[in-house]
Amino acid sequence: MKSLIINQYSTMHALMSGVFDGMFAIAEISQGGSFGIGCSHALAGEMIALDDTFFEIQGAGNVRRFSEYDQLPFAQLTYFNPSEQFPVSDISKKDLYSELSAQVNIDNIFAAVKIEGIFKKVWLRRTNYQKKPYKTFIEAIVEQSEETLHNVSGVLVGFWTPDIFHGISVAGFHIHFIDDERKNGGHVFDFELKNGLLSYEPKQNIKIHLPENSEYINADLTVDDLDNAIRKAEG
Ligand SMILES: [Zn+2]
Numbered sequence: 271m272k273s274l275i276i277n278q279y280s281t282m283h284a285l286m287s288g289v290f291d292g293m294f295a296i297a298e299i300s301q302g303g304s305f306g307i308g309c310s311h312a313l314a315g316e317m318i319a320l321d322d323t324f325f326e327i328q329g330a331g332n333v334r335r336f337s338e339y340d341q342l343p344f345a346q347l348t349y350f351n352p353s354e355q356f357p358v359s360d361i362s363k364k365d366l367y368s369e370l371s372a373q374v375n376i377d378n379i380f381a382a383v384k385i386e387g388i389f390k391k392v393w394l395r396r397t398n399y400q401k402k403p404y405k406t407f408i409e410a411i412v413e414q415s416e417e418t419l420h421n422v423s424g425v426l427v428g429f430w431t432p433d434i435f436h437g438i439s440v441a442g443f444h445i446h447f448i449d450d451e452r453k454n455g456g457h458v459f460d461f462e463l464k465n466g467l468l469s470y471e472p473k474q475n476i477k478i479h480l481p482e483n484s485e486y487i488n489a490d491l492t493v494d495d496l497d498n499a500i501r502k503a504e505g
Contacts, residue, residue: 273349275475276380276429277302280344282437283491284481285309286499288404292341293481296324299345300338302479305382307428307446307457308345313397313410316456318427318446319347325448327455329398329415333448346429346439348382348473355469358385363460366443370430370470380473381430383443387466392419392447394456406493407503417456424449426458429473437496438476440504459505 279294279302292311299308300322308317315328317336324336336342354373361369366383370376395414404410428445435441448455480486493499 271349272351273303274473275477276346276348276382276473277477277479278346278439279308279342279479280481280486281478281491282439282500283493283496284486284489285344286407286493286496286503287489287491288406288410289486289489290343290400290404290410291483291485292343293483293486294342294345294479295338296336296340296342297338299342299347300324303347303349305350305427306345306347307444308342309397311341311343312400314399316396316446317342317345318448318455320425320427320448325452325455327396327448329396331396331415331417331454333452333454350382350384350471352384352469352471355467357465358463358468359465361463363443363458369468373470374472376430376432376472378432378434380432380435380476382471382473383426383428383430383445384469385426385463385466388421388423388464389419390421390462390464392422392424392461393459394419394447395459396456408499411503419449419454422449424455426461436500438478440500442505444504457504
């Protein structure tokens with residue numbers, strides 16, 4: 271299916287302020303796309319959706335496939351039909367902007383991005399299961415698992431968000447990784463790509479689906495210094 275829409279489930283305000291209960295079933299969000307990222311109920315892990323499969327990479331590093339009944343607190347999904355793909359080598363996260371900008375002006379629009387390749391290094395984190403009462407996201411990630419993978423082959427999946435939409439989403443590149451064996455991965459802080467294939471699709475629409483449950487409806491979504499909280503949490 272071709273679509274220029276990014277479907278976003280819940281808001282950064284909700285995630286940052288600690289609305290971690292799963293509110294959107296995989297069966298529902300898979301209607302919004304087969305490609306994307308998110309997080310598990312109670313932050314038990316990171317989600318990466320690729321080729322119609324929704325993977326959960328749990329805090330300790332175990333990977334499993336989500337069932338259609340699993341509920342997620344936050345996700346961004348789209349259908350990925352790359353407009354362009356080209357080989358890249360020896361780049362890290364900071365080079366992604368210039369690589370993409372050389373192809374298309376992304377300053378004012380979103381984009382879905384994918385890199386398949388061999389990585390010298392991928393620096394990851396996975397959030398860990400949170401008990402109620404939930405803390406804020408910034409407090410919860412004190413318990414996150416960090417890991418650096420070396421000489422690994424796999425795929426990066428994620429989104430580019432222009433600065434003007436920081437707060438709606440995470441400005442810059444928000445990307446998740448899963449290895450070719452589907453045995454490891456997580457939210458990506460940074461990477462060093464040896465060589466691979468970068469594909470992208472500009473996205474001109476974002477649709478935000480708000481949860482219907484009382485936890486969201488009644489939540490106080492005021493976050494102190496949201497901009498910095500997001501950069502600290504998802505950068
Ligand atoms: Zn993430």
